[in-house]
Amino acid sequence: MSSYSYPDTVAGPYERPPQSVLDREGRQTRITRYDGEFEAVVAMYDAFDPADRAQGIPPIDTSGIREWLELILGAEPTNVLASQEDSVVGHATLVPDGDGAYELAIFVQSSHQEAGIGTALMKGLLGAGRAAGVERVWLSVERWNTPAITLYQNVGFRPQEDGGFERVMTARLASPGGASSEQ
Amino acid sequence: MKVLVGIGGSADGFNALDRTIERSQEAADELTVAVVENPTSSPSPDSVAEMAERRLADAGVAADVVQLAGHPGSELVAMAERQQYDQLVLGGGESSPLGKVSLGQIAEFVVLNATVTVTLIR
Numbered sequence: 001m002s003s004y005s006y007p008d009t010v011a012g013p014y015e016r017p018p019q020s021v022l023d024r025e026g027r028q029t030r031i032t033r034y035d036g037e038f039e040a041v042v043a044m045y046d047a048f049d050p051a052d053r054a055q056g057i058p059p060i061d062t063s064g065i066r067e068w069l070e071l072i073l074g075a076e077p078t079n080v081l082a083s084q085e086d087s088v089v090g091h092a093t094l095v096p097d098g099d100g101a102y103e104l105a106i107f108v109q110s111s112h113q114e115a116g117i118g119t120a121l122m123k124g125l126l127g128a129g130r131a132a133g134v135e136r137v138w139l140s141v142e143r144w145n146t147p148a149i150t151l152y153q154n155v156g157f158r159p160q161e162d163g164g165f166e167r168v169m170t171a172r173l174a175s176p177g178g179a180s181s182e183q
Numbered sequence: 184m185k186v187l188v189g190i191g192g193s194a195d196g197f198n199a200l201d202r203t204i205e206r207s208q209e210a211a212d213e214l215t216v217a218v219v220e221n222p223t224s225s226p227s228p229d230s231v232a233e234m235a236e237r238r239l240a241d242a243g244v245a246a247d248v249v250q251l252a253g254h255p256g257s258e259l260v261a262m263a264e265r266q267q268y269d270q271l272v273l274g275g276g277e278s279s280p281l282g283k284v285s286l287g288q289i290a291e292f293v294v295l296n297a298t299v300t301v302t303l304i305r
Binding site: 054055056057068071072077093095096097098103105140164165166 | 278279280281282283284285286288291
C-alpha cells in the first residue's frame, strides 16, 4: 500500500496532546489522545452527516460503525479526539498499513466544521504519532475535496503525482534515522 | 444477456468473477471472461486465465476466457462495444488499511469511457 514517495523535509512542528484551544466560534475544545471513550466516538459517528462520508467510511449503520471502530481504536493505531463539553466532535486516526507507514483519516462533525477544529486535530494526531515513533504517513482524499486538501497541505502533506479519483498525499514525521525536529 | 467480466489478477477482480458466475447461473447470462494486463497485481495473465478457467469449471459454467494485450481499460471497453456486450463487470476496488474504498485505475478508466452498462462488484 505504501509504495509512495515522501517529502525529504520533516513536517511540523506539532504540539502533542493534550491541548485546549478555542475554536473560531469561541468554543472550548479539548484535543486528547483516545483513552477508551468508545461509546462517545460511536455517538459521534451515529450522528454523522452521510454527505461527509469519504470513500465508504464511516459506515452508515451502528453495527458497522462499531465493527469499524473496533478495528481502528485498537492498541496499535494512534487515535486523537476533539471534544467540546461532553461530546466528541472530531476524531483522527493513524492506522499501520502493514508496510511500515501509516494511513491517516480525520472526521469532524458537520456542525463543527470550518472552525479550525480539523487543523488542531491533525496537528495533535501528528504530534502524538511522532511521539509514538511514526515516521511516514499517507492519506487519500477525493480530488474534488478542496477544503480537505488545503487543510492537509497546510499541516505538511504533499500530493503524489497520480491521477486517480483519490488523491494520495504523504508527510514525513521523522528522518529515516528516526530523528525529528522536535527531539 | 451478454456479459463481459474483466479481471487482472487482484482479489476484487476474482470476487467480481465469482459473483458474476453465480449470477449467470441464475439468469442464464452468456458470459465471457477477459484477462487484462494489470500492472498493480502480480500473477501473470496466463495464470490468471488458468484460475478463471478453474472457477468456471468448478461452477459448471461454460464461458470463453480471452486475454487482452495492451492498455487494460481501453481494451476492455473496445471489446465490450465492438462485440455488443450488454454489460461490463469489474471488481469495485480494494479497501485501504483503515477501510477506505479505493477505485482501481482500470475501473476508473472504464467508468469514464464505456458506453455499455458497467457494474462494479463490491
